[in-house]
Amino acid sequence: MADKAAFLTHLSTTLAGIDAEGLFKRERLIGGAQGTRVTMAGREMLNLCANNYLGLADDPRLVAAATQAMADHGYGMASVRFICGTQDLHRRLEQRLAAYLGSEDSILFAACFDANGGLFEPLLGPEDAIISDSLNHASIIDGIRLCKARRYRYANSDMADLETQLRTARADGARFLMVATDGVFSMDGYLARLPDITALADRYGALVMVDDCHATGFMGPQGRGTPAHFGVRADILTGTLGKALGGALGGYVAGPQPVIDLLRQRARPYLFSNALPPAVVGAGLAALDIVEAADDLRARLFDNAAYWRAGLADAGFTLLPGEHPIIPVMLGEAALAQRMAADLALRGVHVAGFFFPVVPRGGARIRTQMNARLTRDDLDFGLAAFRAAGKAVGVI
Ligand SMILES: *Cc1c(COP(=O)(O)O)cnc(C)c1O
Numbered sequence: 001m002a003d004k005a006a007f008l009t010h011l012s013t014t015l016a017g018i019d020a021e022g023l024f025k026r027e028r029l030i031g032g033a034q035g036t037r038v039t040m041a042g043r044e045m046l047n048l049c050a051n052n053y054l055g056l057a058d059d060p061r062l063v064a065a066a067t068q069a070m071a072d073h074g075y076g077m078a079s080v081r082f083i084c085g086t087q088d089l090h091r092r093l094e095q096r097l098a099a100y101l102g103s104e105d106s107i108l109f110a111a112c113f114d115a116n117g118g119l120f121e122p123l124l125g126p127e128d129a130i131i132s133d134s135l136n137h138a139s140i141i142d143g144i145r146l147c148k149a150r151r152y153r154y155a156n157s158d159m160a161d162l163e164t165q166l167r168t169a170r171a172d173g174a175r176f177l178m179v180a181t182d183g184v185f186s187m188d189g190y191l192a193r194l195p196d197i198t199a200l201a202d203r204y205g206a207l208v209m210v211d212d213c214h215a216t217g218f219m220g221p222q223g224r225g226t227p228a229h230f231g232v233r234a235d236i237l238t239g240t241l242g243k244a245l246g247g248a249l250g251g252y253v254a255g256p257q258p259v260i261d262l263l264r265q266r267a268r269p270y271l272f273s274n275a276l277p278p279a280v281v282g283a284g285l286a287a288l289d290i291v292e293a294a295d296d297l298r299a300r301l302f303d304n305a306a307y308w309r310a311g312l313a314d315a316g317f318t319l320l321p322g323e324h325p326i327i328p329v330m331l332g333e334a335a336l337a338q339r340m341a342a343d344l345a346l347r348g349v350h351v352a353g354f355f356f357p358v359v360p361r362g363g364a365r366i367r368t369q370m371n372a373r374l375t376r377d378d379l380d381f382g383l384a385a386f387r388a389a390g391k392a393v394g395v396i
Contacts, residue, residue: 022335023355028345033058034247036373038350045350046382048368050247053218053325054290054297055373057247061290062283066248069282077275081108082264085275093284094252100288101216101224101237103254107263108276112213112240112251113139114269119209119238119253120147120178122266129174131165131206133157133181133192140180140211150174156185159196166204177206178236183226184214187359187367189326191219191226198232210234214326217244217291218298235259241280246287248280297372301325304370304379311383312368316396325370328354329386330363331395337364340393347385 031039034057079085098106109115116139128149135156152165181192212225216239220228241250305325318330337353355364390396
């Protein structure tokens with residue numbers, strides 16, 4: 001048993017080290033529903049850090065759709081999809097997602113983490129090559145690690161480097177090439193340069209895979225995502241129901257029929273993990289109906305983003321350029337980001353500091369995110385708190 005004691009001591013030392021570096025993440029408890037205002041420790045807080053872009057996370061229409069689906073279809077599936085876990089609802093949502101995204105078909109996963117984790121390995125082998133943006137989401141990185149294809153990495157959004165990697169992969173004799181990118185890089189709010197990426201991919205005969213988690217529902221016409229925003233096509237899209245599309249959970253891959261059909265046969269997170277529950281699937285269908293017609297919510301979201309960004313810039317904060325509703329306030333050191341978040345909490349604003357390992361060391365920030373349901377009063381309250389907190393910690 002000495003070994004077990006030593007092991008646990010080792011873990012405690014690691015935890016103490018994380019804390020000493022100011023990198024320890026503490027979870028705050030929300031007492032009610034997710035929304036623009038949340039209750040924490042009995043206090044109402046303005047919430048500026050959810051991926052709740054269209055404000056649907058507590059929408060009564062989704063709660064009703066989920067309740068109805070549970071009444072009709074029960075609570076749980078107690079099965080993976082291929083044994084006895086596929087209801088009419090699951091196929092309806094897959095077809096509805098495919099139609100919305102302009103793909104032949106789609107396949108649901110428990111989360112986009114699983115969609116990305118299971119995507120590459122069945123589709124590509126050791127003769128093939130994946131060319132991946134250096135800032136891609138952890139789930140894409142893990143999915144690529146699980147795949148036997150050769151790996152090439154290009155510096156974030158560096159099109160000259162992408163071309164170098166494509167050329168190298170071709171010179172190395174790769175059979176099929178696939179470029180993998182986030183549609184929006186979630187720590188910065190930067191959009192992938194899809195017109196350039198798709199043009200280069202065409203030139204080198206590569207497929208393009210886009211993870212559009214931070215875009216589906218609100219970027220582009222009807223919220224069809226970054227390819228629609230730029231008027232280009234991606235061969236394979238992955239995404240989540242856990243952000244703008246209601247915020248519960250669930251992921252998907254959308255693409256050509258043989259891609260989806262092979263994933264249904266071979267993708268390990270699909271084959272060896274439970275089917276999504278009816279409540280989530282039913283509400284997912286309702287979310288797509290709402291989102292497709294939500295030009296008003298999208299307009300308010302981008303109005304809010306412009307107003308918030310201008311207010312922060314006016315106060316003297318360092319921002320990254322862009323128009324996306326992810327608006328990071330750059331602070332540098334993790335401890336400073338933690339102090340600023342703590343100070344904002346005292347002023348009734350809930351935000352999270354982001355620091356290593358989710359962003360590079362020295363790149364700590366508070367990532368604020370806009371939502372269509374935030375009012376001007378909410379934003380003015382938030383801006384006043386940011387000004388006061390920024391002065392209190394000495395960054396403005
Ligand atoms: C949130 C996110 C994921 C994970 O989505 P889940 O459905 O929560 O697992 C994957 N990729 C990107 C780019 C994300 O932002």
